[in-house]
Amino acid sequence: MIWLASYPRSGNTFFRNVLFEVYGLKSSTYHIENLYPLDPNFDSYPFVKTHLLPEQLPKKLRNKPSVYLVRDGRDSLVSLAYYRKDFYEEHTNIKSNLLEAILAAEGSYFGGWSQNVEKWLKKADFIFRYEDFIENPLHFTEQLKEIIDLPKPKKNHIPTFSDLKFGSPEYGSGKGLQLSENDKDEIANKKFRKGITGGWKNEIDPHLNNVFWCYHGATMEKLGYTKVGNVKKIQQEYDLVEYSHKNLKRILIDGTKLLELHNDGIKRYVQELLKSIADQSDFLKKRGLSIDIFILGKIYPLEDYKNKFLIKKSIPLKRGSKAKDLAKKYKNFWIVRFMIKFYYNKTVSGSIQNFKSLFSIEQLRALVIRILNKAGLINNAAKLKPYDLIHLTLMQNYHFFEKAESKFITTIHDLTHLYFPEFHRKRNIKKASQGAEFIVSRNSHIIAISNSTKIDVLKDFKVSEEKINVVYEAADTEKFRLNIRSNLASLVLSKYSIPEQPFFLCLSTIEPRKNLLNTIEAFNLLIESNPGVNLNLVIAGKKGWKNDDLVNLSKRSTQKIIFTGFIDEPDLSIIYSEATTFVYASHYEGFGLPLLEAMSCGTPVIYGDNSSMPEVVGKAGIPVKSKNVKSIKMAMLKIISNEVLRNELKRECFKQASKFNWSKTAKQTVDLYNDVIH
Numbered sequence: 001m002i003w004l005a006s007y008p009r010s011g012n013t014f015f016r017n018v019l020f021e022v023y024g025l026k027s028s029t030y031h032i033e034n035l036y037p038l039d040p041n042f043d044s045y046p047f048v049k050t051h052l053l054p055e056q057l058p059k060k061l062r063n064k065p066s067v068y069l070v071r072d073g074r075d076s077l078v079s080l081a082y083y084r085k086d087f088y089e090e091h092t093n094i095k096s097n098l099l100e101a102i103l104a105a106e107g108s109y110f111g112g113w114s115q116n117v118e119k120w121l122k123k124a125d126f127i128f129r130y131e132d133f134i135e136n137p138l139h140f141t142e143q144l145k146e147i148i149d150l151p152k153p154k155k156n157h158i159p160t161f162s163d164l165k166f167g168s169p170e171y172g173s174g175k176g177l178q179l180s181e182n183d184k185d186e187i188a189n190k191k192f193r194k195g196i197t198g199g200w201k202n203e204i205d206p207h208l209n210n211v212f213w214c215y216h217g218a219t220m221e222k223l224g225y226t227k228v229g230n231v232k233k234i235q236q237e238y239d240l241v242e243y244s245h246k247n248l249k250r251i252l253i254d255g256t257k258l259l260e261l262h263n264d265g266i267k268r269y270v271q272e273l274l275k276s277i278a279d280q281s282d283f284l285k286k287r288g289l290s291i292d293i294f295i296l297g298k299i300y301p302l303e304d305y306k307n308k309f310l311i312k313k314s315i316p317l318k319r320g321s322k323a324k325d326l327a328k329k330y331k332n333f334w335i336v337r338f339m340i341k342f343y344y345n346k347t348v349s350g351s352i353q354n355f356k357s358l359f360s361i362e363q364l365r366a367l368v369i370r371i372l373n374k375a376g377l378i379n380n381a382a383k384l385k386p387y388d389l390i391h392l393t394l395m396q397n398y399h400f401f402e403k404a405e406s407k408f409i410t411t412i413h414d415l416t417h418l419y420f421p422e423f424h425r426k427r428n429i430k431k432a433s434q435g436a437e438f439i440v441s442r443n444s445h446i447i448a449i450s451n452s453t454k455i456d457v458l459k460d461f462k463v464s465e466e467k468i469n470v471v472y473e474a475a476d477t478e479k480f481r482l483n484i485r486s487n488l489a490s491l492v493l494s495k496y497s498i499p500e501q502p503f504f505l506c507l508s509t510i511e512p513r514k515n516l517l518n519t520i521e522a523f524n525l526l527i528e529s530n531p532g533v534n535l536n537l538v539i540a541g542k543k544g545w546k547n548d549d550l551v552n553l554s555k556r557s558t559q560k561i562i563f564t565g566f567i568d569e570p571d572l573s574i575i576y577s578e579a580t581t582f583v584y585a586s587h588y589e590g591f592g593l594p595l596l597e598a599m600s601c602g603t604p605v606i607y608g609d610n611s612s613m614p615e616v617v618g619k620a621g622i623p624v625k626s627k628n629v630k631s632i633k634m635a636m637l638k639i640i641s642n643e644v645l646r647n648e649l650k651r652e653c654f655k656q657a658s659k660f661n662w663s664k665t666a667k668q669t670v671d672l673y674n675d676v677i678h
Helices: 012-023 073-087 094-103 113-123 137-146 161-166 181-191 206-222 265-279 281-287 302-312 323-327 333-344 352-358 361-374 395-401 426-441 451-460 486-495 516-529 548-556 569-578 593-600 613-617 629-640 643-657 662-677
Strands: 002-006 027-029 047-050 066-070 126-129 249-254 289-295 298-301 389-392 407-412 445-448 468-470 503-507 536-540 561-565 581-584 605-608 621-624
Touching (some): 073 113, 094 206, 206 643, 206 662, 249 395, 249 662, 265 281, 265 593, 265 662, 281 302, 281 662, 298 302, 389 395, 389 662, 395 426, 445 662, 451 468, 516 629, 581 593, 581 629, 593 605, 593 643, 629 643
Parallel strands (some): 002 066, 027 047, 249 289
16 A cells, blocks of 8 residues: 555646556545545555645554655645635635635644645655656656556556546546536536646735745745746755765754753754754765754754654753752762852752752753853863864853864854943853854854844954855744634733734843833833824733833833733744734844744834844834834834835735745755865
8 A cells, every 4th residue: 555645736636547547556545534434445455645644644554655746835725725615615715715725724724735745755755746747647657666566557548637627537526426427527627627837826916925935935945846936857955975974074063052941032043943954864964964962061863853852842851850869960069059159149058959949950950060061070072072063053152162173163143242231241241252252263164143243243253254154044934924813812812911902012031132111112102192092012021131120111101011921932923913013123133033923924013223133124114213212103103004004014024034944044054064064
């Protein structure tokens, strides 16, 4: 038995008819739909069609050989939108059906086009593009001889699209159902709509194409599909050179940031970079690269992150039932205890059990290792010796790698410690400055996450331009996408006590650099000059530091300002989607990832006209002078009073957001690894 898998409306029925007409091979289907009976003997057929995800198949049959037929996602979704209207819900609108299918909320629509494709790309033994298959079906089908004994083909029996649409094919025409001939003809006409490549161009307007590309562009590019509709020949991206274990170049990526409890921008960068590089792991060895992850003195294979840790979203540490279990690993624990007290200026008294109230086991272990490393009691040199290249994802973590002899690549996220020292603790400024000195002294190559950051590095670091590469971050479009389910929105807004009224959204750690003081002042001015406006300001995020002025101001402010505290990650895209505008009038950003996350949800932005933000936003928002309260207020007024402008900005959001994706970020990063090592 061989699985014949595809996303719905990708040409699978045509494939089945080729197998039947040319080779005389029958096929069955496997599904979990209630409307159609499932053949209890489906697995006795040589081929079984399915649209399900690999993990939804019966356990005992998941490892059977499989063929995956993939088609330009837009053609598939257009056909699926019509299929829904023709066979299930006649009252539905084609464009609404298309938008729902593109977004595939909560795993609907067979997991969504790119999710379905990506999962099968990893599993399938053969992958055929529909656009190639219809040009020469015999050529591709004959390749299956590697996994099945095919009968001699009847070459003159290859069906045409007309044969299927206007004839009586074995599959797709209602054969076997108790229907009149007229009904069967009608089914065939609807099921076999056009069968042409690029038919989506007559159905999907530029805006909807931008929405589609925002969410599925990375997978489309991987398969040779372009945004304008051309289909490129798929060329082997990497030379098929077999490297022996001795010839592999070893790379170590610093993943220490994964231990942070809060999901800030740098942690998200590390998470998404590792996830996306892990997705390319099948190609890494063909390029002669072996990648591991370094976390506080421990080293994990990239495969571990891919197979285990990705599910848990962070690297799990071995847990003891008591903090005392940790103490056993280190002699003279009282010294470590004293160092913790001195280092963090916290009062630590009583028994070891008191540590539980201050730190989780993970935090305590991380802190102990940092202190021991700082004191020179841990030596990572032996562990680091095998590595040809170390990727320092945060320059403040340089001290773990001081004794390494490897080449270095360092990601620089921003230089706020130089430009806005008043927004940082002295300890962080010192660590960042020492990290900068280290990477310059080690002649490290640099990844700047924006062109603005590159310009800053050139200005303030003694490095040549050839050493700096711009590799953009991206938003995770599996998490950040437009929400169209109003009932779900109501539940989430209620959870955070946000009224179902128009609102501006601010989402960030509540700290001075994010400029929330001026944003609140601007909102107060807006409400004072427009007392009848139905509008709230929602400030979401955990408290940072130096926020006393903000607390005092909020107490004097209108009741229209709502502080939600920390927002659970699954709720973020819904709150972004419901916001009238996302306000991020920051004084400085190395990239400004929250802006891109909001834009991926179709939410226009008001942003600080400085640093990297104009570069990231493009035409999808309104720039303001971050230090000028009236500038922020005028932008707020402009966006709430001009519906035409809001709708235009929404369209630009998806257009701009579609230019960034993590797959591209990972590929550029791996290319840089390869260039630096070789």
